[in-house]
Amino acid sequence: MPSLGRLHLITDTRPGRDPLAVLRAALPVARAELVVQVRVTDDATDREAYDLARRVVALCARYDATCLVNDRLHVALAVGAAGGHVGADDLPAGAARRVLGATAVLGATAREPGTAAEAVAAGASYLGVGPCNATSTKDGLPAPIGPAGVRAVAAAVNVPVVAIGGVTAADVPALLAAGAYGVAVVGALSGAADPARATAELLGALGC
Numbered sequence: 385m386p387s388l389g390r391l392h393l394i395t396d397t398r399p400g401r402d403p404l405a406v407l408r409a410a411l412p413v414a415r416a417e418l419v420v421q422v423r424v425t426d427d428a429t430d431r432e433a434y435d436l437a438r439r440v441v442a443l444c445a446r447y448d449a450t451c452l453v454n455d456r457l458h459v460a461l462a463v464g465a466a467g468g469h470v471g472a473d474d475l476p477a478g479a480a481r482r483v484l485g486a487t488a489v490l491g492a493t494a495r496e497p498g499t500a501a502e503a504v505a506a507g508a509s510y511l512g513v514g515p516c517n518a519t520s521t522k523d524g525l526p527a528p529i530g531p532a533g534v535r536a537v538a539a540a541v542n543v544p545v546v547a548i549g550g551v552t553a554a555d556v557p558a559l560l561a562a563g564a565y566g567v568a569v570v571g572a573l574s575g576a577a578d579p580a581r582a583t584a585e586l587l588g589a590l591g592c
């Protein structure tokens with residue numbers, strides 16, 4: 385399996401956003417370093433998730449980028465995505481691994497070392513760790529864990545740790561120093577005036 389990309393772009397399907405335009409800007413810059421996670425709002429239908437994921441898989445294939453699907457693993461399988469990402473309200477990591485198969489990329493959300501180690505033992509191949517900072521992109525999150533929280537999780541596992549939550553290029557050096565392998569962003573790219581440039585800034589900070 386090729387190594388996991390370090391820059392994870394999570395689709396922003398909120399009203400007024402254009403996730404495919406952001407993706408088209410980011411892909412030529414980040415290419416195989418980009419992991420695109422198709423994340424739709426909870427009220428989106430499976431058909432809407434499928435239609436978006438199918439288009440993302442096709443775009444990613446042109447650049448050797450990786451497409452994952454958040455939550456809806458049946459959609460991941462249906463579109464031939466490389467894998468999926470699950471959290472506390474989704475299938476447990478072990479069940480997700482059984483659904484996706486042994487070779488798929490499987491991300492699991494973790495905020496502290498104990499649950500992180502459990503997720504890895506159950507089959508997670510990377511961890512999404514956060515929220516690192518405050519974010520307006522997702523409601524109901526616990527308090528930010530900052531680089532210190534990322535450090536605690538990274539020290540407890542032997543899979544890539546992807547830091548998430550209000551992450552900007554300015555945060556990346558401290559997150560890497562804490563043991564993060566990469567970062568996952570919504571707003572830093574979706575809200576950027578120039579998403580291609582913002583992609584290049586994030587990659588530069590990641591040392592890619």
Ligand SMILES: Cc1ncc(COP(=O)(O)OP(=O)(O)O)c(N)n1
Binds near residue numbers: 454455471511522568
């Ligand atoms: C890389 C990454 N990390 C964490 C999450 C959050 O997943 P989850 O806790 O299941 O919340 P939702 O994204 O499903 O609302 C993620 N998606 N990606």
Ligand SMILES: Cc1ncsc1CCOP(=O)(O)O
Binds near residue numbers: 518549551568570
């Ligand atoms: C889905 C998710 N899970 C934890 S924070 C977050 C949102 C990340 O978005 P942003 O990069 O805009 O803070």
Ligand SMILES: [Mg+2]
Binds near residue numbers: 474
């Ligand atoms: Mg989820």
